[in-house]
Amino acid sequence: MKRVSILNNVIGPVMRGPSSSHTAGPWRIGLIARDLLGEPPTRASLFFHPESSLAVCYHDQGSDLAFVTGLLGRNLTDSKFPLMLEEAHREGVAVTFGLKAFPEADHPNSALLEATGPSGKSVRIHARSVGGGSIEIASVNGFSVFMTGDRYVMILETEPEKVQSTLSLLRKWDKNPSTTKRDGRTACLGTSFFEPTKEFIEEVKNTPSVLSSHFARPVMLPPCGKETFLDIREMIEAAGNEGLTLGEAAMASEASLLGLPGKELQQEMDFRLSVMLESVERGLVDRNLKTKLVDPVAGDIYEAESKGELFLGGVHARAAARSMAVMHVNGAGGVVCSAPTGGSAGVIPAVMATLLEDFGLSREKVLSCLWAAGVIGWALDKRSTFAAEVAGCQVEIGAAGAMGAAAVVEAAGGTARQACDAAAMVFQNVMGSVCDLVQGIVEIPCHSRNAALASQAFLAADLILGGYRNLVHLDETIDAVDSVGRMLPAELRCTSRGGLALCPSARRLPRRDLP
Numbered sequence: 001m002k003r004v005s006i007l008n009n010v011i012g013p014v015m016r017g018p019s020s021s022h023t024a025g026p027w028r029i030g031l032i033a034r035d036l037l038g039e040p041p042t043r044a045s046l047f048f049h050p051e052s053s054l055a056v057c058y059h060d061q062g063s064d065l066a067f068v069t070g071l072l073g074r075n076l077t078d079s080k081f082p083l084m085l086e087e088a089h090r091e092g093v094a095v096t097f098g099l100k101a102f103p104e105a106d107h108p109n110s111a112l113l114e115a116t117g118p119s120g121k122s123v124r125i126h127a128r129s130v131g132g133g134s135i136e137i138a139s140v141n142g143f144s145v146f147m148t149g150d151r152y153v154m155i156l157e158t159e160p161e162k163v164q165s166t167l168s169l170l171r172k173w174d175k176n177p178s179t180t181k182r183d184g185r186t187a188c189l190g191t192s193f194f195e196p197t198k199e200f201i202e203e204v205k206n207t208p209s210v211l212s213s214h215f216a217r218p219v220m221l222p223p224c225g226k227e228t229f230l231d232i233r234e235m236i237e238a239a240g241n242e243g244l245t246l247g248e249a250a251m252a253s254e255a256s257l258l259g260l261p262g263k264e265l266q267q268e269m270d271f272r273l274s275v276m277l278e279s280v281e282r283g284l285v286d287r288n289l290k291t292k293l294v295d296p297v298a299g300d301i302y303e304a305e306s307k308g309e310l311f312l313g314g315v316h317a318r319a320a321a322r323s324m325a326v327m328h329v330n331g332a333g334g335v336v337c338s339a340p341t342g343g344s345a346g347v348i349p350a351v352m353a354t355l356l357e358d359f360g361l362s363r364e365k366v367l368s369c370l371w372a373a374g375v376i377g378w379a380l381d382k383r384s385t386f387a388a389e390v391a392g393c394q395v396e397i398g399a400a401g402a403m404g405a406a407a408v409v410e411a412a413g414g415t416a417r418q419a420c421d422a423a424a425m426v427f428q429n430v431m432g433s434v435c436d437l438v439q440g441i442v443e444i445p446c447h448s449r450n451a452a453l454a455s456q457a458f459l460a461a462d463l464i465l466g467g468y469r470n471l472v473h474l475d476e477t478i479d480a481v482d483s484v485g486r487m488l489p490a491e492l493r494c495t496s497r498g499g500l501a502l503c504p505s506a507r508r509l510p511r512r513d514l515p
C-alpha cells in the first residue's frame with residue numbers, strides 16, 4: 001500500500017486554481033524535469049495523448065502554464081503565472097505543446113516531456129499527474145523508473161561492464177540501488193530521502209564509466225520516517241487506546257512518517273490554514289474575480305444571509321457561501337490550498353472559517369480539526385485516488401465533504417470513531433458522483449457542489465453526534481467508492497464528454513475569458 005503524507009498529498013500543496021491535477025501536478029513534473037536536465041532548458045516540448053483528459057483541457061485548466069512554471073524553476077504562486085508562456089519566451093525558452101499518440105500513455109493525465117539545455121543535453125520523461133497534485137515519473141530517457149517526487153533520485157547510465165562498479169559507487173549514498181535497462185543499455189538508479197553530499201556528486205561526475213547522469217530533488221517533504229498505521233481501523237483503535245482525538249492521532253502519525261517534530265508540522269499546517277482563510281476572504285470580497293462561466297456571487301449570498309434575506313440561512317448557508325467563495329478564487333486561477341484537490345478546494349477552508357468565525361474556536365483547535373480532516377483524505381488516498389479522471393467527483397468533492405464532516409466532529413469533541421463514521425456517511429451519500437465539468441472548466445458543477453458539501457459536512461457530523469450509527473466502516477466504504485468510480489464510463493470521468501457537459505445550454509454558455 002502506498003505511503004501517503006497528509007501535508008504532501010492531502011492538505012496541500014498551496015497552488016493556483018483551477019485543478020491540482022492540472023496545475024500542481026504539472027508544475028511538480030516541470031520542476032523535476034528541470035532538475036533531471038541539470039541546466040535551465042532552452043527548448044521544451046510537451047505531448048498529450050489525443051484521447052487523454054489533458055488533451056481536452058490542458059490549456060483551459062492552465063496545465064500549459066503550470067508545466068512551464070516548473071520548467072522555469074518558479075513557484076506556482078508566482079504573480080506572473082498567467083504570463084508564464086511570455087516569461088519563458090523572455091528567458092529564451094522555446095516551448096511547444098502538441099497532441100501525439102505515444103505508447104507509454106497509460107493514464108488520462110499522461111504527458112511526454114522533452115527538454116533540451118544550452119549544452120545540448122536533453123531529457124525525455126513520461127510523467128503522470130495522478131490527482132491532488134501527486135505525480136509519477138514512469139520513465140526517463142526510456143529507462144523505466146518510479147519517481148513520485150518525494151525523494152532524491154540519481155540515474156546513472158553506465159557501460160555494460162561497469163554496472164557493478166557503478167552500483168558500488170551509488171551504495172555510498174543509497175544502500176539498495178537498482179538497475180534499469182532499455183535497448184541493451186543499462187542505467188543504475190539510486191534514491192534516498194537524504195540529500196547526497198557535494199563531494200559525492202562531484203565523485204559521480206568525475207567517474208569516467210558514467211556515460212550520463214541525471215539527478216532530481218524532492219518536490220515535497222521527504223517521508224523519511226515510519227508509517228504508524230495502515231488503515232483507519234488501526235488508527236481508531238490506537239486513538240481509543242491512547243485517549244487521542246482523531247486529529248491528535250493523525251498528527252502523531254504524520255510526525256512519525258515525516259520524521260519531523262510536532263512544532264514544525266503545526267507551522268506547516270498553520271501556513272496552509274492561513275492560505276485557506278485568505279482565499280475565503282478574497283472570494284467573499286472581490287466581486288471582480290475572473291471566473292470563466294459562473295458569476296462570482298458568493299459574497300452576495302453571504303451578505304443576503306447576514307441580512308436575513310434567505311429562507312433558512314444560518315451556519316449551513318454561511319459555510320456554503322464561504323466554500324463557493326474559495327472556488328471563485330480557484331476558478332480565477334488564484335492561490336488556494338488543495339484540500340484534497342483544487343476542484344474541491346472550497347469545502348475545508350469553509351468549514352475551518354466557520355469553526356473559527358461562527359463558533360469562536362481557537363486557532364489551535366481548528367488546526368486539530370484540519371489534521372482530523374487530513375487523515376480522512378489520507379485513508380482515501382491510501383486505498384484509492386484523488387483523481388476524478390479515475391474515479392469521478394466522489395473522490396474529489398466527496399472526499400472533501402467527508403474530511404469536513406470529520407473536522408466538525410473533532411471540533412465538537414467527538415471520538416475518532418464518530419469522526420470517521422461522519423466521514424463514511426458523506427462518502428455513502430455521494431457514491432457514484434460523476435465528474436462532468438462543463439466546457440472542461442472547473443466551475444459547473446464544481447462551485448455549487450463544493451458549497452453543498454461544506455453544508456453537508458455539518459449535517460453529517462450532527463447526525464452522528466445525535467446517535468445515527470454508521471454500519472459500514474469507513475475503510476470498506478472507501479473501497480466501495482473506489483470500485484464504483486472505476487466502473488464509471490470514461491465519459492463521466494473528467495473528459496467533459498458526458499453528463500452536464502453535454503447539455504445544450506451548458507455547451508452554449510459564453511466564456512468570459514474568450515473574446
Ligand code: SF4
Nearest residue numbers: 343388393396435446
Ligand atoms: S466535477 Fe468534481 S471532479 Fe470534476 S472537475 Fe468539478 S470538482 Fe473536480
